[in-house]
Amino acid sequence: MKRFTPYPQWRTDCLQGGAFAHLNALFALEQYHDWPSLSELNQHQLVNAQGLAIEFIANSEFELDGRYYEQFIYETGKVPTRSENWHDLFGAYIWRLFPKTKALLNRLHIEEMALQTCSKRSKTRNALTLFDECAVVLAVSDPSWITAFRQHQWQEVFVERKEQWQHSIRAYTFGHANYEMLTQPFIGLTGKALFIDVDADIFCKDLSAQYRYLDARLYEMIAEQNVLADNSQLSPLPLLGVPGWYDDNVDPNFYANTDYFRPKRRNTK
Template structure:
């Protein structure tokens, strides 16, 4: 994957491989000649707020005089303020299409936290919701051992020694739209926040859209029932350029020898 040279312009040249390959498969973005409009998303969008109002994307200019907070607008109207020709909001739109139930739940929980604490004070719960929303990567795993390896920063074992298992017993699914935006201008040090989800052994044999639908339901349950985003303790650092298939340089095992990027786990003081 190469760098974008002009992120302000629409280009699909680099949006078809690496971390963007799922978007190319599901949204056919390589067929687009210009930025998707708000209306373009409607063919893929099947989401509603927790109150049952259909979600739609609306040009940000409509809310120029709005005094309500971003999450309040979405919760009360179902309208998502969307800046045109803006990578951050474009990728945010894709995530709404891929994880509609989870996105609506996160929006609802933001509102509940605002009711409790107001807009000035951000609780640990709200910080975790934001961190996952912006930087989250769902690591779907069929074997619990993956979670321990990656939480313990066993990068060589996870990324090199067991590389052939990626796509078989572990698969990454991007949730954080800020991750996508930053990957248009990748740099060493780029790190997401992994949330591990145990999945059935046959999940990766299913159609890609079915995999996303399954994960959307599981995330919804984990956040609503298990309260996994009460704080950020369940979110683990994940060097995004180390994920197999997401960065061509990591095909060379020496790439992982950079301990400034692939840092060892800090020892807890006794």
């Protein structure tokens, strides 16, 4: 499997694919000739769970502080952002796309840390971290999609029902690590899907409205329905299989690679 090594310099050619279509539509990344500045990232009015204004700051300020990353954000509203770093850049954009959910995840980390009685991380904290880094929200207006994905019916969801994408199902990246790795896509790249039932008319709304709606729904699902109590609600999602996200997947034979598009493991007991 290819080892992922992030690009050290700013380049927009790696942001051309369909996986980045939403970011380009909402933030016009292709306009930049160099890394977006902190002042540009801070053109928003976001708050954390304590009502403190979210401010993206140089990572050096955090390094001198000594507090845990999530604690620092919760207590100050400041989000450490490394210079010329894809991971942190995409993290900043996810804050802007899902502000309520990001603030909630930050608060839940703090609450879980307060309950922690040993050095071992709780199942909830593991789920929060996995979601934060690797999640893709799959909004579906037909629940049969959920069953097919959970049964790893890759031919069905990616080939047989390809034309239904964008109409009864749509993918929204939440995990900023996904975006980082998609700048250099490789076979094996897999995210974690969380399904949200929606009415089909959501896909007719403008993109910003779609994100506002999904942010509110995610907040409700996590805060009230406790879907991230553990990892059980997250399903594997081969990211390069999503229609439009990878040039090679226009060929149906692309999905014949069972090392990547793995069948559901059956319980033989």
